[in-house]
Amino acid sequence: MTGRVADAFARAREEGRAALVGYLPAGFPTVEGSVEALRTMVAGGCDVIEIGLPYSDPVMDGPTIQAAAQQALDRGMRTSDVLHVVEETAATGVPTLVMTYWNPVERYGVERFAADLASAGGAGLITPDLIPDEAGAWLDASDAHDLERVFLVAPSSTEERLRFTTEHCRGFVYATAVMGVTGARESTSALAEPLVARTRAVTGVPIGVGLGVSNGAQAAEVARYADGVIVGSAFVRRVLDAGDDRERATKELRALTEDLAAGVRRG
Numbered sequence: 001m002t003g004r005v006a007d008a009f010a011r012a013r014e015e016g017r018a019a020l021v022g023y024l025p026a027g028f029p030t031v032e033g034s035v036e037a038l039r040t041m042v043a044g045g046c047d048v049i050e051i052g053l054p055y056s057d058p059v060m061d062g063p064t065i066q067a068a069a070q071q072a073l074d075r076g077m078r079t080s081d082v083l084h085v086v087e088e089t090a091a092t093g094v095p096t097l098v099m100t101y102w103n104p105v106e107r108y109g110v111e112r113f114a115a116d117l118a119s120a121g122g123a124g125l126i127t128p129d130l131i132p133d134e135a136g137a138w139l140d141a142s143d144a145h146d147l148e149r150v151f152l153v154a155p156s157s158t159e160e161r162l163r164f165t166t167e168h169c170r171g172f173v174y175a176t177a178v179m180g181v182t183g184a185r186e187s188t189s190a191l192a193e194p195l196v197a198r199t200r201a202v203t204g205v206p207i208g209v210g211l212g213v214s215n216g217a218q219a220a221e222v223a224r225y226a227d228g229v230i231v232g233s234a235f236v237r238r239v240l241d242a243g244d245d246r247e248r249a250t251k252e253l254r255a256l257t258e259d260l261a262a263g264v265r266r267g
Helices: 004-014 031-044 063-074 079-090 102-108 110-119 136-144 159-167 192-200 216-223 233-242 246-266
Strands: 019-025 048-052 096-099 124-126 148-150 173-176 207-210 228-231
Touching: 004 019, 004 048, 004 148, 019 031, 019 063, 019 233, 019 246, 031 048, 031 079, 031 233, 031 246, 048 063, 048 079, 063 233, 079 096, 079 110, 102 110, 110 136, 124 136, 136 148, 159 192, 173 192, 192 207, 216 228, 216 246, 228 233, 228 246, 233 246
Parallel strands: 019 048, 019 228, 048 096, 096 124, 124 148, 173 207, 207 228
Antiparallel strands: none
16 A cells, blocks of 8 residues: 555655655644744655654653754644644645654544544654554554554664564654664764665665754765655754744745755755
């Protein structure tokens, strides 16, 4: 079964490049501010969008994304607001995933969340703390609503684990090539390319790499071996640094996205 995210990766591959996947939390800096920011990222060249569902215990997120999510929560961000941001972003035509810890989905109701996400035009979920072994309810709900599901693999994953995880992925496989929390880094990880090679040996599903890419040069480096380059903290940092200056945030987001989009085309 293919879907919108898989199709976006296929189009990028036909163009001889990696896909650019951009992340921003919903509700940051505000609900409508996040919609504006995400549309700017789409206009700048993102092929796929990840919308974060802010959560009060983000154990896998670095300080930049934690700060953004906390701002959203402090302003009363609700799951219904996340779905609104999904709907507004998906209306651009770019495949739109939600990235979320599993607890908020369980609280909302797995079947209800899947139905509402599909109704909003969402393409599926990235679930960093959910493994396929424990994802029975989500596997059923995603099948029922034709949603893509993205699970994570890591440098510590065994071949058996890589095979099992990728068998349950639709859209792409998320290769977390840095051990530890998320965040932009000054250099890319030496663990990334071997992880992609090991993952590619067991699956034909596209592989996206997230490891703290923050500029076009790093994007080009990752694009040499990955099917997709995932960028989160660098986008969030631009909005954080702009503070209440929305014009500055828009300008810097557009410039960063265009730099990254050029980078994935150089890889």
